[in-house]
Amino acid sequence: MTPDLINLIVCGVGGQGNILASQIVAGAGIKKGLRVAIGETYGASQRGGSVMSHIRFSTAFPVGPLIPKGEADLIVGFEPLETLRVLLEYGNDTTKVVFNPRPNYPISVLSGDSKYPDLELIFTQIKNLAAVSVVVEATELAKQAGNHLAQNLVMVGALAASNWLDFSLELFHQAISELFSDPEKRDLNLRAFNAGIKGFQQAANK
Amino acid sequence: MRKLLSGNEAVARGAWEAGVEVATAYPGTPSTEIVQALAGYPEVNAQWSVNEKVALEVASGAGYAGARSLCAMKHVGLNVASDPLFTLSYTGIQGGLVVVTADDPNLYSSQNEQDNRHYARAAKLPMLEPSDSDEARRFSKTAFALSEKYDCPVLLRLTTRISHGESLTELEERKMGPVLKKFDRNPSKYVMLPGYARPRHPLVEERMNRLKEFAETFPENRIEMGDKKIGIVSSGVAYQYGREAFPDASFLKLGMVWPLPEKLVKKFAGQVEKLFVVEELDPFLEDNLRMMGLDPVGKEVFPLCGELSPELVKQGVSGKGSVREINFDQAIPQRPPILCPGCPHRGVFHILKKLKVFTCGDIGCYTLAAQPPLNALHTCLCMGAGIGQSFGMEKALGKDARVVAVIGDSTFYHSGITALADIVYNRGKGTVLILDNLTTAMTGRQGHPGSGLDIYGQPSPVVELEKLVLGLGVKRVTVVNPYDLPLLEKVIQEEMEADEPSVIIARSACVLIPQFKGVRKKPVRVDREKCDGCKICLQLMCPALTWEAKTEPGKKRKGYARIDPLQCTGCEICLQVCNEAAICREDQ
Numbered sequence: 008m009t010p011d012l013i014n015l016i017v018c019g020v021g022g023q024g025n026i027l028a029s030q031i032v033a034g035a036g037i038k039k040g041l042r043v044a045i046g047e048t049y050g051a052s053q054r055g056g057s058v059m060s061h062i063r064f065s066t067a068f069p070v071g072p073l074i075p076k077g078e079a080d081l082i083v084g085f086e087p088l089e090t091l092r093v094l095l096e097y098g099n100d101t102t103k104v105v106f107n108p109r110p111n112y113p114i115s116v117l118s119g120d121s122k123y124p125d126l127e128l129i130f131t132q133i134k135n136l137a138a139v140s141v142v143v144e145a146t147e148l149a150k151q152a153g154n155h156l157a158q159n160l161v162m163v164g165a166l167a168a169s170n171w172l173d174f175s176l177e178l179f180h181q182a183i184s185e186l187f188s189d190p191e192k193r194d195l196n197l198r199a200f201n202a203g204i205k206g207f208q209q210a211a212n213k
Numbered sequence: 214m215r216k217l218l219s220g221n222e223a224v225a226r227g228a229w230e231a232g233v234e235v236a237t238a239y240p241g242t243p244s245t246e247i248v249q250a251l252a253g254y255p256e257v258n259a260q261w262s263v264n265e266k267v268a269l270e271v272a273s274g275a276g277y278a279g280a281r282s283l284c285a286m287k288h289v290g291l292n293v294a295s296d297p298l299f300t301l302s303y304t305g306i307q308g309g310l311v312v313v314t315a316d317d318p319n320l321y322s323s324q325n326e327q328d329n330r331h332y333a334r335a336a337k338l339p340m341l342e343p344s345d346s347d348e349a350r351r352f353s354k355t356a357f358a359l360s361e362k363y364d365c366p367v368l369l370r371l372t373t374r375i376s377h378g379e380s381l382t383e384l385e386e387r388k389m390g391p392v393l394k395k396f397d398r399n400p401s402k403y404v405m406l407p408g409y410a411r412p413r414h415p416l417v418e419e420r421m422n423r424l425k426e427f428a429e430t431f432p433e434n435r436i437e438m439g440d441k442k443i444g445i446v447s448s449g450v451a452y453q454y455g456r457e458a459f460p461d462a463s464f465l466k467l468g469m470v471w472p473l474p475e476k477l478v479k480k481f482a483g484q485v486e487k488l489f490v491v492e493e494l495d496p497f498l499e500d501n502l503r504m505m506g507l508d509p510v511g512k513e514v515f516p517l518c519g520e521l522s523p524e525l526v527k528q529g530v531s532g533k534g535s536v537r538e539i540n541f542d543q544a545i546p547q548r549p550p551i552l553c554p555g556c557p558h559r560g561v562f563h564i565l566k567k568l569k570v571f572t573c574g575d576i577g578c579y580t581l582a583a584q585p586p587l588n589a590l591h592t593c594l595c596m597g598a599g600i601g602q603s604f605g606m607e608k609a610l611g612k613d614a615r616v617v618a619v620i621g622d623s624t625f626y627h628s629g630i631t632a633l634a635d636i637v638y639n640r641g642k643g644t645v646l647i648l649d650n651l652t653t654a655m656t657g658r659q660g661h662p663g664s665g666l667d668i669y670g671q672p673s674p675v676v677e678l679e680k681l682v683l684g685l686g687v688k689r690v691t692v693v694n695p696y697d698l699p700l701l702e703k704v705i706q707e708e709m710e711a712d713e714p715s716v717i718i719a720r721s722a723c724v725l726i727p728q729f730k731g732v733r734k735k736p737v738r739v740d741r742e743k744c745d746g747c748k749i750c751l752q753l754m755c756p757a758l759t760w761e762a763k764t765e766p767g768k769k770r771k772g773y774a775r776i777d778p779l780q781c782t783g784c785e786i787c788l789q790v791c792n793e794a795a796i797c798r799e800d801q
Binding site: 020021033034037042043044045046047054055056057068069070071072073075076077088089091092095112113114115116117118119120121122123124125128132136155 | 345375450542550578748751754755756758759
């Protein structure tokens with residue numbers, strides 16, 4: 008059964024394919040007959056800044072584009088530091104998280120002016136704060152599927168496999184197929200999506 | 214049929230349904246996708262204009278001739294277009310004219326946080342403000358009808374959250390407006406000589422009175438009665454936040470934010486115990502409610518700066534916060550946007566920094582060069598400002614002041630041309646660097662007069678930069694390859710020393726456009742033995758370069774640089790900067 012409102016955040020770094028991922032998840036929700044609202048910021052943020060999409064599914068009443076702080080039910084993170092940043096601000100004791108553990112370094116870290124927090128500490132903190140947290144090696148899986156950039160679709164696959172949204176895989180398949188008219192691109196994205204399903208199942212069985 | 218659309222796409226859809234024929238804009242976040250989407254409808258003649266003022270003049274010309282037209286811009290774009298706007302309020306139009314302004318609370322991609330509702334009052338024009346995508350579509354249609362009925366442009370105000378938020382939207386068929394297309398030879402209406410304009414002003418005031426009456430019964434201004442203890446007057450996205458925070462409260466939801474329906478507001482105020490005004494940025498509604506003699510709670514509990522959110526509304530009304538506070542043991546570094554790997558701007562800023570010049574900057578991706586570790590751009594005011602400001606600095610500090618202006622190609626066409634003419638005319642000697650990456654990069658790679666591509670991606674006539682600059686009377690014009698650092702340094706030095714105005718065009722395609730294919734080379738690599746860990750390459754602010762901290766016995770260095778071959782485009786700027794020849798091509 009679907010609750011009245013599901014708040015999902017997809018977060019990462021500009022250029023990682025946040026918007027495409029949120030379009031697919033939203034598309035699957037619409038096919039299920041849910042109301043959908045998305046809050047998106049882009050512009051300057053596409054140049055490697057922090058990015059975040061708020062996706063909200065509701066059964067009856069319309070909702071606004073922003074998830075209130077502390078009210079995210081699900082977080083899909085494309086990068087560990089961004090996942091933690093969002094979890095600290097938007098998470099609560101029941102928030103479920105699935106994330107890509109591959110770090111992407113901010114410029115101040117690249118130049119040696121600040122330190123990227125200890126990765127193990129980030130993982131532990133995410134684990135402690137979230138009700139459930141699952142690590143999916145999305146970049147590696149995307150490479151195997153044909154292109155490391157398709158990590159966003161791997162993460163969508165992982166979300167689909169989690170069944171946290173209670174959307175059938177078929178809904179996701181339809182949403183992906185509709186977004187890509189070029190068969191080559193569609194196949195790559197479907198491969199990455201399927202890799203994410205397997206990746207989640209393996210991670211969850213660990 | 215319902216579809217998930219962004220607010221921007223929905224405005225475009227509504228305009229199309231209303232029979233819009235001409236659409237113009239200069240790209241600007243968060244408004245860009247409106248006219249981009251309209252270009253996708255075959256019945257619409259869309260264009261990127263050189264700037265917002267010209268965009269509004271083109272759209273209003275179409276309106277004078279009876280076509281329905283739309284002009285879209287970001288909030289600061291309306292400052293540029295305000296000159297035609299204020300007098301269009303006097304002349305009116307034939308075909309409906311909708312002017313869309315997309316404000317940017319919280320400055321996601323802007324230089325200020327201005328609240329453009331003030332323009333509606335100042336220009337004496339009606340303004341509609343939708344609170345989701347379907348309203349954006351419907352209000353866009355309504356705006357055309359109002360424009361023709363009241364013979365004036367209608368402002369449609371969006372904010373970033375409405376423009377870029379997405380929600381399900383109804384779709385309807387296209388239906389043309391009733392106005393016939395023709396020349397309307399009517400000098401007393403369209404020639405704003407003082408003698409003709411003077412009698413137009415009372416007509417404008419009378420129109421606003423009629424619009425006030427209309428606002429009283431406009432169905433999009435509605436009372437939603439709930440619990441009478443809390444009454445909230447709101448509009449736009451703030452209404453959504455209010456609804457979410459207080460689902461049971463009473464609301465006066467305003468679809469039209471200017472002019473205001475005084476009787477309706479007072480009726481609502483009289484029915485509730487405590488009256489709140491929930492609005493982003495300025496106390497625009499609040500001040501007007503006070504002038505009606507009401508005493509609402511507003512900015513004393515809601516922030517004046519930044520955007521609102523459901524929790525800020527909740528906190529303001531109830532005085533309580535509800536968010537858990539958890540801190541992480543280590544500092545979480547911020548992640549600001551940066552120049553892409555291989556960006557042609559990077560080398561220019563490295564040289565300007567090396568020469569220790571003061572750089573008057575402008576608006577575009579290159580503004581990011583102001584951030585550490587580049588720290589190589591020292592002003593950014595508004596579109597085109599850098600050229601005039603560099604001239605002012607020269608006047609203040611003398612002709613030997615080491616100052617240059619840096620401006621992008623699209624920004625130069627937008628509003629740099631006139632400032633350069635000013636320098637030539639007034640005997641300046643300044644040096645202007647035009648960073649020509651062949652596109653309007655920051656907003657998502659739109660065409661401009663020098664790019665050779667129109668809004669449809671089709672080849673277009675080119676307004677050649679060199680000829681344009683020569684035509685303005687600049688005699689010293691040099692085109693350089695921005696990846697050739699020694700040449701860049703030599704040319705910048707020489708031109709700064711020249712005793713007359715000079716322009717340096719640093720030309721190479723943006724890494725995100727197809728023309729970059731011919732520029733991209735194989736990634737370079739770091740020879741770990743040679744790297745002495747001096748970090749000079751890391752000052753270039755390139756995402757492909759990282760620092761690997763590592764102390765080794767017998768080595769002074771505290772680590773070494775690394776290059777991510779997946780990100781490196783082989784621009785070889787770091788290779789030229791390295792003093793130890795530790796960065797080399799793959800085959801070396």
